[in-house]
Structures are given as structure tokens and as C-alpha cells.
Amino acid sequence: DAKTTQPPSMDCAEGRAANLPCNHSTISGNEYVYWYRQIHSQGPQYIIHGLKNNETNEMASLIITEDRKSSTLILPHATLRDTAVYYCIVRVGVNDYKLSFGAGTTVTVRA
Amino acid sequence: GAVVSQHPSWVICKSGTSVKIECRSLDFQATTMFWYRQFPKQSLMLMATSNEGSKATYEQGVEKDKFLINHASLTLSTLTVTSAHPEDSSFYICSAADAYNEKLFFGSGTQLSVL
Numbered sequence: 001d002a003k004t005t006q007p008p009s010m011d012c013a014e015g016r017a018a019n020l021p022c023n024h025s026t027i028s029g030n031e032y033v034y035w036y037r038q039i040h041s042q043g044p045q046y047i048i049h050g051l052k053n054n055e056t057n058e059m060a061s062l063i064i065t066e067d068r069k070s071s072t073l074i075l076p077h078a079t080l081r082d083t084a085v086y087y088c089i090v091r092v093g094v095n096d097y098k099l100s101f102g103a104g105t106t107v108t109v110r111a
Numbered sequence: 112g113a114v115v116s117q118h119p120s121w122v123i124c125k126s127g128t129s130v131k132i133e134c135r136s137l138d139f140q141a142t143t144m145f146w147y148r149q150f151p152k153q154s155l156m157l158m159a160t161s162n163e164g165s166k167a168t169y170e171q172g173v174e175k176d177k178f179l180i181n182h183a184s185l186t187l188s189t190l191t192v193t194s195a196h197p198e199d200s201s202f203y204i205c206s207a208a209d210a211y212n213e214k215l216f217f218g219s220g221t222q223l224s225v226l
Contacts, residue, residue, distance in 0.1 A: 038155075041202070041222065042219055042220060043117070043204050043205075043217035043220050044155070044204070044217045045217070046215070046216075097143060097206070097210075098145060098157065099145075099157070099206075099215070101157075103154050104154060
């Protein structure tokens with residue numbers, strides 16, 4: 001699986017958009033970009049995933065560059081409850097359930 | 112939606128004892144489950160892949176005789192930490208694959224403290 005690179009930490013003001021970058025320059029054509037988050041002392045929570053088109057759901061938006069070498073997770077209106085570690089993971093496909101977690105980005109939303 | 116139940120949420124045990132952690136898929140059948148370990152301020156590390164009806168597949172460096180995994184049914188996998196020592200104290204998390212709906216769900220984790 002392709003490896004990902006994320007900044008170790010990020011601060012965000014409550015109510016503002018949080019833009020979380022992820023580099024995956026060695027991603028293969030059949031690999032999806034998945035985002036999970038882990039709130040302290042809980043299991044990871046699925047956020048969103050995409051292959052090459054931008055995606056949006058009730059939690060976030062995912063912007064994938066045209067060359068697919070990087071992506072950005074956007075939390076449109078960050079709340080204090082969005083404080084968590086966010087993991088960007090590339091997976092071969094929806095049937096690839098064996099996930100490798102990197103260090104992720106610790107996002108702190110401040111009032 | 113589908114839920115994965117992990118029990119217990121936390122456990123404290125004496126050194127040398129064994130501890131069993133359960134991971135259940137509540138409304139779907141999971142032929143494959145995964146066990147992760149997470150130390151403070153670190154990321155999740157995959158320990159093993161649990162396959163229903165067959166032996167688990169362990170990641171390199173994980174002692175299979177110490178971390179016994181049993182996946183006896185399509186809804187239950189158990190991880191037993193045998194002869195636990197303080198260095199086994201960690202946060203253990205399971206995940207279960209709902210292959211039919213192509214989704215992956217995580218349990219809420221178990222904090223193990225070995226005294």
C-alpha cells in the first residue's frame with residue numbers, strides 16, 4: 001500500500017473550516033484515499049473516502065488533486081468535538097480491510 | 112447502522128494473569144476481524160487478522176502464543192492476553208469487516224492495565 005504523509009498537528013478555530021492535507025505521491029491507480037479520525041480513547045471513526053473525484057458527505061469534503069498525489073480533508077465548520085487525530089490511509093479498494101495507520105494529524109479545535 | 116461491540120472497555124489485572132477481550136459484530140456477519148494495539152500518543156499497530164474458522168494471521172513481531180485469537184463464529188472474535196505483564200498495558204482495538212456492504216467498523220477499544 002502507498003504510504004501517506006501528514007502534518008503532525010494543526011490548530012483550528014471553532015466555527016472555521018479545517019483543511020487537513022495528506023500526501024500520497026506513490027498511490028497506485030486502484031488505491032482509494034480514506035480518512036478516519038480517532039477521538040481520545042475511542043476506536044477510529046470512518047469519515048469519507050474517494051478514488052479520484054471530490055467527495056462530500058455530512059461530515060466532511062474530500063478534495064483529491066488531479067494527479068492523485070495529494071488530497072485535502074475539509075471540515076467545513078469545525079466544532080470542539082472535532083478535536084481528534086485524523087488519519088489519511090490509502091487502500092486498494094473497499095475490500096481491503098487490513099489498514100495500516102500512520103501517525104496522523106492531531107487537530108485541536110479551539111474556542 | 113452496523114455496530115461493533117468490544118468488551119470490556121477497561122480492565123485492570125495482576126501480572127501473570129490472563130485477560131480475554133471480546134469483539135462482536137452486532138448486526139452483520141464478519142468473516143474477518145482485526146486486532147490493533149495502541150500505546151499512549153502512538154498510532155494503531157496491527158497485531159493480527161482473525162479469520163472465522165481458521166487460524167489467525169499475526170503481524171511480524173507479535174507473539175501468537177501470548178496473544179491468542181479465536182474467531183469461532185461469524186460475529187465473535189476474542190483476544191486473550193496470556194500471562195500479562197506491565198509492558199502489555201495498552202489500548203486494544205478490534206475492527207470487523209462487513210464484506211456484504213463493503214464497510215469496516217471499529218470497536219470502542221479496551222484499555223488494559225497490568226499491575
